[in-house]
Amino acid sequence: MSIAENLAWVRERMEIACRRCGRNPEEVRLVAVSKTKPVAAIEEAIVAGQKLFGESYVQEFVDKKNAVAGAAEWHFVGALQSNKVKYLAGQVTLIHSVDRLHLAEEISRQWGRIGESVELLIEVNLGHEATKSGTSEEELASLVRGIALLPHLKIRGLMALPPYCDDPEEIRPFFRELRRLAGYLTTLAIPGVEMRELSMGMTHDFEAAIEEGATLVRVGTAIFGERGKR
């Protein structure tokens, strides 16, 4: 199957999932995760109508963004080291993976240098997985309060990368939990914080994520095919 056919198939499944739970398909955006994939694949997706892409590795992203012909919007979805943030400033519209104050301070500093602001999501480690990034549920509210005080940043929601299970139904409770946490943060009414976005769901489980309230699904493999080891 071509990238265009894969995209059409993913979009159709997104629409069906929306219809099944009574959501407006326009509420859910598809982030085409193009990490490790070549510029030509991204350009093929752009020609097929995809505008929004997600990347996970800073150097690879910068190289590819400069090479891609055609208009694209970029999100950063991967684990982010503070010393790499300077290369992202002004290059992405949303960072999905902010999980510590020090990182947010550096993002604030780098966007401040160019006189702009950036939107970000707070990544939550729902499975208490030691190997994964993300703040714990216990620390979430205090982290959000701390980040909300920084200039040049807008907190717009939450992101999660739940533990992998073969059966997407086993992942559903994690999606539900992320939505509950966003609702809880909304009740705290922290100035400047808006819980508009829930970034959850990947190739394997994006339909369940949509049914549980995802507004951004991050899909790689179903669009671009399997990735080799990096």
Ligand SMILES: *Cc1c(COP(=O)(O)O)cnc(C)c1O
């Ligand atoms: C790679 C990646 C994805 C895409 O995963 P697929 O299973 O290929 O759809 C989504 N989110 C993040 C954070 C990723 O790193």
